[in-house]
Amino acid sequence: MTGLAAYVAFLGPVPGDSPATTTATSAVPDVLTGVPERLWIALFVLVVGVVSAVIVGVLSRRLLTRAGVPEAIEGTAFERTVREFDTSTVAIIAKLSAYFIVAVAIVVALTVAEVEFVDRFWENAATFVPRLFVALLVFIIGVVVGDKAELLVAERLRGVKLPEVGLLPTIVKYSIVYVAALLALGQVGVETLALIILLAAYALAVVVLFALATKDLLAAAAAGLFLLLRQPYGIGDEVRVAGQRGIVQEVDLFVTRIETDGEEHILPNHAVFRDGIVRIRE
Amino acid sequence: MGSLTDQLGDLVEDADVVLLFSPTASFYNRFEGTDSPVAVVAAENAVDAEEFVELPLPFENVRDRIRFGIEGAMDADVVDEGDEVVCVISIFGDAIDSVVRVSVDSTIHTGIYDLFVNSRADPGVIRDVFEVAIELGQKGQKGKPVGALFVVGDAGKVMNKSRSLSYNPFEKSHVHVGDPIVNVMLKEFSRLDGAFIVSDSGKIVSAYRYLEPAAEGVDIPKGLGARHMAGGAITRDTNAIAIVLSESDGLVRAFKGGTLILEVDPEEY
Numbered sequence: 001m002t003g004l005a006a007y008v009a010f011l012g013p014v015p016g017d018s019p020a021t022t023t024a025t026s027a028v029p030d031v032l033t034g035v036p037e038r039l040w041i042a043l044f045v046l047v048v049g050v051v052s053a054v055i056v057g058v059l060s061r062r063l064l065t066r067a068g069v070p071e072a073i074e075g076t077a078f079e080r081t082v083r084e085f086d087t088s089t090v091a092i093i094a095k096l097s098a099y100f101i102v103a104v105a106i107v108v109a110l111t112v113a114e115v116e117f118v119d120r121f122w123e124n125a126a127t128f129v130p131r132l133f134v135a136l137l138v139f140i141i142g143v144v145v146g147d148k149a150e151l152l153v154a155e156r157l158r159g160v161k162l163p164e165v166g167l168l169p170t171i172v173k174y175s176i177v178y179v180a181a182l183l184a185l186g187q188v189g190v191e192t193l194a195l196i197i198l199l200a201a202y203a204l205a206v207v208v209l210f211a212l213a214t215k216d217l218l219a220a221a222a223a224g225l226f227l228l229l230r231q232p233y234g235i236g237d238e239v240r241v242a243g244q245r246g247i248v249q250e251v252d253l254f255v256t257r258i259e260t261d262g263e264e265h266i267l268p269n270h271a272v273f274r275d276g277i278v279r280i281r282e
Numbered sequence: 283m284g285s286l287t288d289q290l291g292d293l294v295e296d297a298d299v300v301l302l303f304s305p306t307a308s309f310y311n312r313f314e315g316t317d318s319p320v321a322v323v324a325a326e327n328a329v330d331a332e333e334f335v336e337l338p339l340p341f342e343n344v345r346d347r348i349r350f351g352i353e354g355a356m357d358a359d360v361v362d363e364g365d366e367v368v369c370v371i372s373i374f375g376d377a378i379d380s381v382v383r384v385s386v387d388s389t390i391h392t393g394i395y396d397l398f399v400n401s402r403a404d405p406g407v408i409r410d411v412f413e414v415a416i417e418l419g420q421k422g423q424k425g426k427p428v429g430a431l432f433v434v435g436d437a438g439k440v441m442n443k444s445r446s447l448s449y450n451p452f453e454k455s456h457v458h459v460g461d462p463i464v465n466v467m468l469k470e471f472s473r474l475d476g477a478f479i480v481s482d483s484g485k486i487v488s489a490y491r492y493l494e495p496a497a498e499g500v501d502i503p504k505g506l507g508a509r510h511m512a513g514g515a516i517t518r519d520t521n522a523i524a525i526v527l528s529e530s531d532g533l534v535r536a537f538k539g540g541t542l543i544l545e546v547d548p549e550e551y
Contacts (some may be wrong), residue, residue, distance in 0.1 A: 249482065
């Protein structure tokens with residue numbers, strides 16, 4: 001209380017202060033009544049802010065735990081690093097949201113108190129703090145999701161015994177982290193145009209390469225879909241496709257397997273579709 | 283007198299290979315650094331063993347399990363004919379409780395590993411068909427035993443060596459053995475007469491097929507009925523394998539190349 005009184009004394013007479021309150025006589029009531037009403041409101045806002053920050057912190061931690069976030073992000077590099085500092089991702093996010101509310105409460109309190117000389121600064125801060133909060137949140141989520149994606153892709157590829165395949169999870173991870181960093185930087189107002197162009201070029205390269213590489217596969221799958229749905233020929237039929245005559249052994253999404261004595265022809269489905277099918281009836 | 287270890291020590295003496303059947307990680311680690319090579323036989327390689335044989339079925343019959351493990355190890359060149367193999371295996375319950383010493387000679391080779399791994403159809407498909415047949419054997423229909431005949435792999439050729447008894451309920455469908463829906467359809471399966479044809483990739487191609495293979499030179503035990511004869515004969519005529527559930531004794535039998543390879547009692551699973 002005395003601290004606040006000293007603070008008020010330091011502020012001195014604030015413009016708009018009614019002169020009636022400053023004329024009180026006795027010492028303690030003088031200080032109490034000397035405090036303008038809006039300072040009380042500001043204090044109240046501050047206390048409510050801190051209390052709700054604590055509640056939100058606890059609530060968000062529980063909600064995140066209930067939603068299974070700790071299990072979902074278990075084993076990610078970020079979570080492991082954070083664990084070394086005796087905390088967890090969930091705790092960090094909960095704390096972040098609590099701090100955010102405290103910061104907002106301080107800004108609101110200062111605005112209510114109409115503290116003049118800090119006005120300019122806080123006006124900017126009031127708009128900047130939420131952005132910083134969102135940026136931090138986006139970045140943390142980006143890093144965690146990137147880590148998790150890396151783990152999932154690596155797990156998926158474990159069966160593939162090819163050393164170069166180890167590069168893929170890392171690429172996936174850093175792509176996600178890059179996008180998250182872009183979003184975060186955009187939030188706090190850093191100029192990201194050059195980075196976005198870089199991202200666009202990267203995305204375009206990936207899409208073009210992917211389309212080029214899988215052109216035939218996509219065509220085969222499209223034709224295979226038709227073949228599977230309509231079944232113009234089935235297993236056991238004798239057919240001639242692209243000059244190959246034989247008995248159909250298997251039709252799947254991408255290829256048709258046709259077998260003659262001792263020879264098995266594996267034909268891509270779009271070849272079947274393009275060249276037509278001859279069903280042989282005896 | 284000496285302790286039991288002295289008396290029974292010669293059981294594991296100068297073994298060429300040790301086969302561990304479904305060991306726990308700590309049990310497997312105990313064998314690190316032993317002189318003889320160690321191979322693991324289990325449903326999945328949970329201990330990251332270097333030499334590993336995948337067990338497609340948990341063969342209740344211990345002889346079958348050991349045979350499968352040894353044949354798998356022979357295929358991986360861990361075991362050769364003439365080796366002395368020590369199998370560490372569980373017979374009662376899940377914990378490892380037995381040590382079996384086997385001399386590998388030509389009689390051990392029954393083709394049980396070959397049936398699963400070197401058939402035309404995928405090993406997973408054969409396992410799934412086995413599971414369907416075993417479940418059908420356990421359930422029966424309304425408590426009565428049922429029979430069934432599955433011909434797996436080389437479906438095109440099998441289709442050309444059989445004819446339809448009725449409309450094919452699987453026409454234009456894309457049901458694969460191992461799909462969850464197959465378990466729901468099991469009860470329907472037991473009503474259908476004739477053979478089921480399953481392709482290499484596990485697609486159920488047809489039901490109600492009457493098999494017309496040439497039955498010459500098929501050697502199956504006397505006393506088995508027409509279903510087994512048809513199943514055995516089609517595997518001789520084509521590269522398919524046949525998995526037959528007997529209506530009379532309730533056993534599931536597998537044929538390959540016209541001979542009986544494996545007998546499994548569904549009640550034990």
